Amino acid sequence: MALIAILPGDGIGPEVTTEARRVLERLGLDLSFEEAPVGGAAYHAAGHPLPPATLDLARRADAILFGAVGDPTCDSLDRHLRPEQAILGLRKALTLFANLRPAKMFAGMEDASALRPEVARAIDLVIVRELNGDVYFGEKGMRTTADGLRQGYDVMSYDEAEVRRIAVAGFEAARRRRGKLCSIDKANVLETSQLWRDVVIETAADYADVTLTHMYVDNAAMQLVRDPGQFDVIVTGNLFGDILSDQASMCVGSIGLLPSAALDVAGKGLYEPIHGSAPDIAGQGKANPCAAILSAAMMLRHSLGEPAAADRIEAAVAAALASGKRTADLGGTCSTREMGDAVLAAL
Numbered sequence: 001m002a003l004i005a006i007l008p009g010d011g012i013g014p015e016v017t018t019e020a021r022r023v024l025e026r027l028g029l030d031l032s033f034e035e036a037p038v039g040g041a042a043y044h045a046a047g048h049p050l051p052p053a054t055l056d057l058a059r060r061a062d063a064i065l066f067g068a069v070g071d072p073t074c075d076s077l078d079r080h081l082r083p084e085q086a087i088l089g090l091r092k093a094l095t096l097f098a099n100l101r102p103a104k105m106f107a108g109m110e111d112a113s114a115l116r117p118e119v120a121r122a123i124d125l126v127i128v129r130e131l132n133g134d135v136y137f138g139e140k141g142m143r144t145t146a147d148g149l150r151q152g153y154d155v156m157s158y159d160e161a162e163v164r165r166i167a168v169a170g171f172e173a174a175r176r177r178r179g180k181l182c183s184i185d186k187a188n189v190l191e192t193s194q195l196w197r198d199v200v201i202e203t204a205a206d207y208a209d210v211t212l213t214h215m216y217v218d219n220a221a222m223q224l225v226r227d228p229g230q231f232d233v234i235v236t237g238n239l240f241g242d243i244l245s246d247q248a249s250m251c252v253g254s255i256g257l258l259p260s261a262a263l264d265v266a267g268k269g270l271y272e273p274i275h276g277s278a279p280d281i282a283g284q285g286k287a288n289p290c291a292a293i294l295s296a297a298m299m300l301r302h303s304l305g306e307p308a309a310a311d312r313i314e315a316a317v318a319a320a321l322a323s324g325k326r327t328a329d330l331g332g333t334c335s336t337r338e339m340g341d342a343v344l345a346a347l
């Protein structure tokens with residue numbers, strides 16, 4: 001029996017993971033679930049955003065279903081105690097370096113996209129985002145300049161081994177799809193990006209069947225709204241991937257639609273919607289649970305060897321949306337629970 005760690009977290013995290021769990025339970029697979037607090041909820045309960053018992057559960061589990069962390073009441077805490085440190089800590093402690101963030105247009109949902117329907121219709125891409133390095137994990141701090149000014153700093157760096165393993169993940173993903181990999185960097189300005197580009201080019205020698213291109217991140221942000229259909233697989237660093245994936249979500253229609261997988265080399269994974277805890281709508285039953293439900297599908301495919309069950313969930317989400325069921329972010333009136341019910345009904 002596979003053990004699933006459920007880490008609901010803060011804000012809308014518990015609301016959306018509840019719906020994802022209901023869908024998993026309905027499948028009749030041999031799964032068991034264990035839940036633990038994380039983020040602000042864990043700080044308030046146990047004094048730390050990632051308590052040892054939660055990390056232990058994450059290590060023991062076969063896969064992790066994560067909601068979201070982030071709690072405005074924690075904004076003035078020392079950084080190491082803030083909720084966001086929990087997800088950063090899990091990614092690092094479990095070496096979950098490869099973040100797959102698929103963005104695909106659902107049939108009939110073009111009107112929800114921020115783009116024109118004929119542009120939006122072509123979206124079928126995956127962002128492969130590096131998750132263990134970059135400016136998120138570099139030395140950081142506050143200091144005083146010689147002129148007596150306060151100065152914040154965050155060091156951006158990648159070593160070649162870190163770039164190579166995510167490049168391999170990108171090439172492998174492209175090989176399984178349409179064979180196109182676009183590496184996104186800022187090599188015209190950043191040394192970190194120059195190394196990134198050099199190592200991606202070196203890695204390409206093992207993937208003659210994949211067409212590799214490069215794009216600067218500012219152009220990529222523009223191309224993503226001009227012609228998102230040009231992208232198959234994007235491979236990029238932690239910061240650029242974070243930003244571009246939120247942007248891609250609105251090309252598809254809502255941040256409430258995009259799931260993600262964070263994987264280690266062996267395929268162990270943490271699965272979470274790409275969105276955060278959405279304090280502005282938390283506790284109101286307004287959150288779209290589709291991203292969390294689709295994250296559960298990714299878990300079945302990537303960590304639990306159940307691709308047919310994953311297909312079944314994805315088809316049910318597509319069918320529920322096609323039948324007109326929509327939460328407020330998509331212009332509808334369904335509550336989180338009603339959207340979950342619609343997916344269950346379509347299973």
Ligand SMILES: NC(=O)C1=CN([C@@H]2O[C@H](COP(=O)(O)OP(=O)(O)OC[C@H]3O[C@@H](n4cnc5c(N)ncnc54)[C@H](O)[C@@H]3O)[C@@H](O)[C@H]2O)C=CC1
Nearest residue numbers: 068069070071087255256275276277278280281287288329
């Ligand atoms: N992996 C994680 O746990 C993440 C945590 N965060 C944290 O979440 C908190 C809020 O961050 P924000 O920048 O506001 O980003 P956010 O993604 O939580 O929300 C951005 C906007 O999208 C809406 N939204 C997000 N998910 C939605 C859903 N499922 N259905 C409908 N609408 C949805 C929100 O209502 C809000 O207007 C912060 O503390 C942030 O650090 C942010 C991103 C990822």
Ligand SMILES: CC(C)CC(=O)C(=O)O
Nearest residue numbers: 084087088242274275276
């Ligand atoms: C909350 C951050 C640590 C990360 C984030 O925004 C994300 O992973 O999408």
Ligand SMILES: [Mg+2]
Nearest residue numbers: 242243246274
């Ligand atoms: Mg983000």
